[in-house]
Amino acid sequence: MTDPVAHHAALDRRMVAAARGVRVLALASWPASVQRRFLDEAMAGRLALPRVVYPPHDFSQARHEFDAIAAEADAAHPLGVYLVESARQWSIAAELVESLGTPAVGAHSLALYGGPGDALPGGEVTARDAARHFIGIADEFDTELIAPHEQVEISATALQLWLQGELDQFFAGRVVAVELDPELIAKAAAGAYRIRLRSGAAYTDYDRHQLLQHEALVHSLTALNGREQPVLGSLALSSPRITAVQEGLATMAEQITGNIDIERLKRIGLRIEAVALALDGADFIEVYRYFLDAGQTAAESFASAQRVFRGVPVEGGYAFTKDTVYLRGLIDVHTFFRRALAAGRLRLCRLLFAGKMTLEDVIRFEPLFDDGTLLPPHWLPPWVARANGLAGMLAFSLFANRIRLGAVDGPTGKGPIAPAAG
Helix, strand or coil, X not given: CCCHHHHXXXXXXXXXXXXCCCCHHHHHCCCHHHHHHHHHHHHCCCCCCCCCCCCCCCCHHHHHHHHHHHHXXXXXXXXXXXXXXXXXXXXXXXXXXXXXXXXHHXXXXXXXXXXXXXXXXXXXXXXXXHHHHHHHHHHHCCXXXXXXXXXXXXXXXXXXXXXXXXXXXXXXXXXXXXXXXXXXXCCEEECCCEEEEECCCEECHHHHHHHHHHHHHHHHHHHHHHHCCCCCHXXXXXXXXXXXXXXXXXXXXXXXXXXXXXXXXHHHHHHHHHHHHHHCCCCHHHHHHHHHHCCCCHHHHHHHHHHHHCCCCCCCCCCCCHHHHXXXXXXXXXXXXXXXXXXXXXXXXXXXXXXXXXXXXXXXXXXXXXXXXXXXXXXXXXXXXXXXXXXXHHHHHHHHCCCCHHHCCCCCCCCCCCCCXX
16 A cells, blocks of 8 residues: 555645746736836826736646646545645636736635635634724824834845844854845745845835844745655745735734834735725726825835736726735734643644644644654744743733723723823
8 A cells, every 4th residue: 555645745746846837926926117117107197007918828737737636635634635725726826827917817816815805713803804903093103102213214235234144143054045126016025045125125124123024034934944844845835825824924923023013014904905995996096096195105005006906907896815814814823823822732833834834734734743754843933932932922812812901990990091182
């Protein structure tokens, strides 16, 4: 009888090979020339819908391979479940890339990432409800409370040098290279061995630490740990299936290290609201103006609107919905960490960094970590490696959730704190 581990390892190698060209974000993103042309016309008082041409792609052979892998995997084995679910998601991703520029991308995007109307854990509020909550708090926040050093701009070159130094120290050598990319529209993009920063962009002190925790010590780190796996090499890949957990884990890293600010939460909220607006019929220019009205610069507003319209028609009615996963992922991951502590299984939180996987995966994989089939993470972010500190934070969070805020008296004992005047 065939060894189930060897059988699934062979299937995984086939899946890695088939998925090699299915790079959803890279193929759906726009060239920087589209941004330059749009902003030049906007400066001249002429706003026109951007025109983006996507090269054709044919992944029919890859989709056939994904179907074969799913059929050959044993759905009763933890590795088989992982392969079946992963292969099916890769197949949808391949269809998405094949249909770039058409309305079909909107449906595929919803299938992969969900939408702004999806319920968050607990089922009482949606991602859009949470987005509006954070936007409202940010709009009411007194910006005079922000320390002066938080408002100082940092150049891309200065950030590159600082981030490279931090990573060289963490990895004890040049493992991940930090590069400047003039063609990048987003502020940053992370791979296993490379982090790209947008040339000419201005960053803040919060951006600096957010990028270290989010891009480097989650996205790059989990990819590197995944490459160490002898059985499941696909744990190094940014599969659409793991997007919510990866972004939730990365956003939690910002939060737990004290490197998330209300403006960051507002940016996430604005993107979710913008996705909802596009789905409701707003076109690219309307969404661009939405970000302008929210206080973003013209360049930032274009970059934000571009995220919403990657791969879909710019006339409205469709959206690339990936940005809706951040808050849902954050709440999912935070809830998972607290439940792991309550169950006495905090080790699962550390194993989650052994590669790019879902929360269900790490639970199913625990016996495979125990018997050596899968390797524990080679690298861990400091906040995860310090188990006592992580447990302390989660223990307090578990207890604080039992307190009903509306029933707590104010500091004078005469009732709750009243909202600020005005």
